[in-house]
Amino acid sequence: MARTSRKRSTTANRAIAAGAALLLGGGGLVAVNVYASAGEGKSSPRSHNAAQSWSTIKCPDVATQNQLANVPESARAEVDRNLALLDTQITEAYKRFADSKAAIERDPGFADNAILGPLKDKRAATLDRIAIAIGRSAEKPQGLNAFAGCALQADDSPKEGNGGNGHNGGQGDGQNQGQDGGQDGGGQDQNGGQGDGQDQGQGDGQDQGQDGGQDGGQGGGQGGNGPEASDFVDITTVQPNVERVRNSRGASKGTFSSSCGVNENKLYNTDNVIVAPGVSNGAHHLHDYVGNQSNNAFATDDDLAGSRTTCENQGDKSSYFWPVLRLQNGEQDFDAGNDGGGIEGNVGKILTASEVTNTFVGNPKSKVTAMPRLLRIITGDAKAFVNGTANANASWSCTGFENRQLKDKYPLCPEGSQVVRTFKFQSCWDGQNIDSANHRTHVAFAGANGRCQNGFKAIPQLVQRLVYDVPQGGGFAVDSFPEQLHKPVTDHGDFINVFDEDLMNELVGCVNQGRKC
Numbered sequence: 001m002a003r004t005s006r007k008r009s010t011t012a013n014r015a016i017a018a019g020a021a022l023l024l025g026g027g028g029l030v031a032v033n034v035y036a037s038a039g040e041g042k043s044s045p046r047s048h049n050a051a052q053s054w055s056t057i058k059c060p061d062v063a064t065q066n067q068l069a070n071v072p073e074s075a076r077a078e079v080d081r082n083l084a085l086l087d088t089q090i091t092e093a094y095k096r097f098a099d100s101k102a103a104i105e106r107d108p109g110f111a112d113n114a115i116l117g118p119l120k121d122k123r124a125a126t127l128d129r130i131a132i133a134i135g136r137s138a139e140k141p142q143g144l145n146a147f148a149g150c151a152l153q154a155d156d157s158p159k160e161g162n163g164g165n166g167h168n169g170g171q172g173d174g175q176n177q178g179q180d181g182g183q184d185g186g187g188q189d190q191n192g193g194q195g196d197g198q199d200q201g202q203g204d205g206q207d208q209g210q211d212g213g214q215d216g217g218q219g220g221g222q223g224g225n226g227p228e229a230s231d232f233v234d235i236t237t238v239q240p241n242v243e244r245v246r247n248s249r250g251a252s253k254g255t256f257s258s259s260c261g262v263n264e265n266k267l268y269n270t271d272n273v274i275v276a277p278g279v280s281n282g283a284h285h286l287h288d289y290v291g292n293q294s295n296n297a298f299a300t301d302d303d304l305a306g307s308r309t310t311c312e313n314q315g316d317k318s319s320y321f322w323p324v325l326r327l328q329n330g331e332q333d334f335d336a337g338n339d340g341g342g343i344e345g346n347v348g349k350i351l352t353a354s355e356v357t358n359t360f361v362g363n364p365k366s367k368v369t370a371m372p373r374l375l376r377i378i379t380g381d382a383k384a385f386v387n388g389t390a391n392a393n394a395s396w397s398c399t400g401f402e403n404r405q406l407k408d409k410y411p412l413c414p415e416g417s418q419v420v421r422t423f424k425f426q427s428c429w430d431g432q433n434i435d436s437a438n439h440r441t442h443v444a445f446a447g448a449n450g451r452c453q454n455g456f457k458a459i460p461q462l463v464q465r466l467v468y469d470v471p472q473g474g475g476f477a478v479d480s481f482p483e484q485l486h487k488p489v490t491d492h493g494d495f496i497n498v499f500d501e502d503l504m505n506e507l508v509g510c511v512n513q514g515r516k517c
Contacts, residue, residue, distance in 0.1 A: 069436075093118075120148045267289040379492060382484065
């Protein structure tokens with residue numbers, strides 16, 4: 001099958017070739033799919049009449065739709081359970097898709113009949129239950145069934161814009177982030193430097209997923225679903241792109257740090273009590289936890305408030321959690337046979353961060369107010385590969401190069417440099433709610449000018465920095481939902497505020513008074 005070819009700069013070719021060499025490692029085991037050659041410029045473009053190749057299943061993220069923005073409190077639990085069921089249905093359909101790629105390429109109708117049609121029927125029934133649950137105590141949402149249909153996302157489909165090049169007319173807003181040439185770097189600098197042009201120097205056309213795993217049928221990587229060589233870039237080829245909003249006279253310039261360890265306790269689970277409370281394996285990938293030691297799918301507010309904490313300051317029982325990072329070197333970890341682990345394509349040796357810092361910073365234009373107790377915040381989007389990058393806020397870099405931040409690429413760090421993940425959480429609060437139906441609208445990032453908009457209040461911003469010793473020559477990837485293919489753009493972090501009142505007041509005082517605490 002002809003492969004899509006795009007011209008790359010010499011610098012980019014060298015970077016990808018170097019990355020491929022690193023990722024092959026010293027053990028003779030291919031950690032991720034790599035190009036046969038770093039520059040496949042001699043291949044002819046894919047013919048429109050040629051057999052199509054597909055990389056994943058793309059379904060609308062119903063949780064982000066406007067119809068679910070105001071779910072009544074009495075319906076939240078049932079709605080959350082059904083939203084989690086939608087994720088399970090996609091996971092099951094993705095496995096059927098991955099196991100059937102050869103059959104689909106021979107007969108595209110096979111996908112409609114065996115995968116997408118049954119998936120649409122299941123989703124329609126689940127969406128009906130969501131509408132009925134809301135309708136018991138509020139106006140029943142109309143039109144949710146329009147989000148039942150899913151599509152196959154083509155290997156060479158556009159990675160931004162609406163809808164993409166989907167099969168079976170799937171619904172959704174698409175956006176599918178700009179993996180080609182990193183055109184995804186635009187947008188507001190609300191995260192303190194993700195800024196413009198994160199992927200400068202990468203060349204145009206990393207050919208996202210076009211070669212990976214077509215022969216194997218599952219998209220590359222040891223888990224069968226990524227990552228690809230094109231998901232990595234040599235950090236030394238990336239141009240500095242961090243910009244910061246200047247502080248004004250009324251700025252809150254202080255910082256407050258809470259040291260909570262690096263998960264030495266090995267507290268892991270595949271739950272997410274924020275988005276899927278009461279649902280085991282609601283995340284379909286493994287999380288690291290520091291701070292609160294009682295966080296699982298069934299944890300109540302009282303459980304969190306009464307928990308032990310790994311934080312040095314015992315007044316901070318907050319829960320800080322994120323998807324684990326794995327070294328894809330052929331080693332299996334404890335969850336190789338578990339849901340959320342190897343069964344769902346999350347494989348490899350779990351890497352424990354060598355350093356985790358939780359720093360709360362102020363606002364460049366105003367003082368901050370206290371976070372409400374039990375406030376939930378999610379930064380980043382675990383489904384950004386198919387949702388688009390509107391909520392993709394996590395970034396990747398290397399020590400010594402942190403003025404160069406990547407959103408949709410993993411960094412290849414030079415010898416002596418470590419991989420860095422950075423999570424910058426929303427810093428504006430609506431002043432009323434500790435959560436919202438879509439877990440996003442109650443908090444927001446400051447505008448491009450640094451100010452909170454629409455009556456929101458500035459709160460201390462959590463900036464989390466995770467540092468990893470990744471061996472030279474080893475491929476690595478963040479855990480993800482199976483259909484998200486371990487793309488770096490899907491990285492995300494979660495936070496539940498369980499500071500006691502006195503310590504939160506101390507935090508706010510330090511930040512507003514310009515002190516370092």
